[in-house]
Amino acid sequence: MSSGSTPAGGPASPGTSLTAGRRARELARTVGGETVDVLVVGLGATGAGAALDAAARGLSVAAIDAHDLAFGTSRWSSKLVHGGLRYLASAQFGVAHESAVERGVLMERTAPHLVGAQPFVLPLTPLVSRRQAALARAGLRAGDGLRLAAGTARATLPAPRGLSAVETRHLAPAVRGPGLRGGLLSWDGRLTDDARLVTAIARTAAGRGARILTRVRALEFTGSGARVRDELTGEEGEIRARAVINAAGVWAGGLVDGIRVRPSRGTHLVLREGLLGPLPAGLHIPVPGETNRFVLVLPQDDGRVYVGLTDEPVEGGVPDVPEVPESDIGFLLDVLASALEVPVRREDVAGAFAGLRPLLDTTPAAGSGAAPRTADLSRRHAVLTSADGVITVVGGKLTTYRRMAEDAVDAAVAVRRLAAGPSPTAALPLVGAASPQRLAVLRAPRRLIRRYGTEAPAVHALGERDPRLREPVLDGHPVTRAELVWALRHEGALDASDLLDRRTRVGLVPSDRAAALPTAREAVGEVLGAR
Numbered sequence: 001m002s003s004g005s006t007p008a009g010g011p012a013s014p015g016t017s018l019t020a021g022r023r024a025r026e027l028a029r030t031v032g033g034e035t036v037d038v039l040v041v042g043l044g045a046t047g048a049g050a051a052l053d054a055a056a057r058g059l060s061v062a063a064i065d066a067h068d069l070a071f072g073t074s075r076w077s078s079k080l081v082h083g084g085l086r087y088l089a090s091a092q093f094g095v096a097h098e099s100a101v102e103r104g105v106l107m108e109r110t111a112p113h114l115v116g117a118q119p120f121v122l123p124l125t126p127l128v129s130r131r132q133a134a135l136a137r138a139g140l141r142a143g144d145g146l147r148l149a150a151g152t153a154r155a156t157l158p159a160p161r162g163l164s165a166v167e168t169r170h171l172a173p174a175v176r177g178p179g180l181r182g183g184l185l186s187w188d189g190r191l192t193d194d195a196r197l198v199t200a201i202a203r204t205a206a207g208r209g210a211r212i213l214t215r216v217r218a219l220e221f222t223g224s225g226a227r228v229r230d231e232l233t234g235e236e237g238e239i240r241a242r243a244v245i246n247a248a249g250v251w252a253g254g255l256v257d258g259i260r261v262r263p264s265r266g267t268h269l270v271l272r273e274g275l276l277g278p279l280p281a282g283l284h285i286p287v288p289g290e291t292n293r294f295v296l297v298l299p300q301d302d303g304r305v306y307v308g309l310t311d312e313p314v315e316g317g318v319p320d321v322p323e324v325p326e327s328d329i330g331f332l333l334d335v336l337a338s339a340l341e342v343p344v345r346r347e348d349v350a351g352a353f354a355g356l357r358p359l360l361d362t363t364p365a366a367g368s369g370a371a372p373r374t375a376d377l378s379r380r381h382a383v384l385t386s387a388d389g390v391i392t393v394v395g396g397k398l399t400t401y402r403r404m405a406e407d408a409v410d411a412a413v414a415v416r417r418l419a420a421g422p423s424p425t426a427a428l429p430l431v432g433a434a435s436p437q438r439l440a441v442l443r444a445p446r447r448l449i450r451r452y453g454t455e456a457p458a459v460h461a462l463g464e465r466d467p468r469l470r471e472p473v474l475d476g477h478p479v480t481r482a483e484l485v486w487a488l489r490h491e492g493a494l495d496a497s498d499l500l501d502r503r504t505r506v507g508l509v510p511s512d513r514a515a516a517l518p519t520a521r522e523a524v525g526e527v528l529g530a531r
Helices: 020-030 045-056 085-089 093-110 130-150 165-171 194-207 249-254 326-339 398-416 436-440 446-465 481-490 496-503 510-528
Strands: 036-041 061-064 115-123 161-163 183-191 211-213 216-222 225-230 236-246 261-271 282-286 294-299 305-308 349-360 382-385 391-394
Touching: 020 211, 036 045, 036 216, 036 225, 045 061, 045 194, 045 236, 045 398, 061 194, 061 216, 061 236, 085 093, 085 130, 093 115, 093 130, 093 183, 093 398, 115 165, 115 294, 130 183, 161 165, 165 183, 183 194, 183 282, 194 211, 194 398, 194 496, 216 236, 236 398, 249 261, 249 349, 249 391, 261 326, 282 326, 294 326, 305 326, 326 349, 349 510, 382 398, 391 398, 436 446, 446 481, 481 496, 481 510, 496 510
Parallel strands: 036 061, 036 236, 061 211, 115 282, 236 391
Antiparallel strands: 115 183, 161 183, 216 225, 225 236, 261 305, 261 349, 282 294, 294 305, 382 391
């Protein structure tokens, strides 16, 4: 393991710890200070990835975000690392292969603590025709071919296979029994938490010297820097840079002229544990009337279940936090009802969240014909250079963040003639990463290891030293006070929203968030002082 990881069972490396004090010091050095090689605007997965990529090549880096790590799209994903199967069906072969390669990189090299194999069952209900079932079988075989072509080991992702009706009901007890012909079992990559992945990327970048500056808004920028405002103090200043990378996701088009982003809304429901009974596997439920569209049912480590997702175009301005329309909730509940014998009603939905995919719109301008569905737009990313030299990276998806970041930094190096070699990030473990063998012998609860990797024993030790920190942040939820303290001391959290909405997933259920808010505010006050 490289210096991106911590010793087995060891505390956080000082170089990777993000704190309020470090932010203040590095912001003071950067605004009005020396020229950095690369300024990255946006700290979602791609922006944090670009900061890591540039820093790993030996470049000086400042990365800013108006809000927090993973504030935008990167915390609203399906929590899956896809192998690109759906892109084969639309003949996007390059995107499919790239997705499969990057999935293998995450699962086997850079983040095996955060990404594991997730089984899925596609039940062959009476609404799934035999032709659709045959197409699904062929697709799963093709997906396994992608795994092979990407070089991902069979031990990492088992082979897909058919299931009898009895086996299907064993793995998916909630599926309606009458008329069930069997099922199809497949495997894909699953993230413990998308926002935690971004936090690990950003901390690994910080360990390489990148200045990770949250709550810093870019007011305007060119190819040689940006005018920024500290959102905590209101102070404004200039950051000078030899290259600027715009990784602002769905907001990228509002920052650089000529970039057209067509957001697509993906909505998920949050259900309480037990509503659907035991879920040994996730579910792929075919959308009635469509051949290549599925709703996912994905059990979570915290006892919740996510159900998603939609693919709807979004018109107008881009909000900081997308709202979930009732039409999306109704659609997802209707698809569940088509396959499950367990009724899920509107009042059973404990929470819902929506993310906006930043799809690059390359269709003709308005007035030249009807726009296609967002589901038909390519998920391939693009790296574009403006007239004044700003590098914009847009499109793509969470799985391919590393490749997007690499391509963006490659462009910056070429356009601005920076002295840097090729990207090393495909072999660079993120903070907490270790082999499955090392992770298996760590002395910490399994849930913590899946979230913190090699740092899990240090998180667990906080509760051993102070029994109060062992207490859950709310009754019936596994997140403890120790995890809040760790986030404030090492993961760049600055307030209660950072703690509940991004470092943990408590905030996805509004009632849980309200119950945990006093505890989160108390932790902020104790660690950082009154804010």
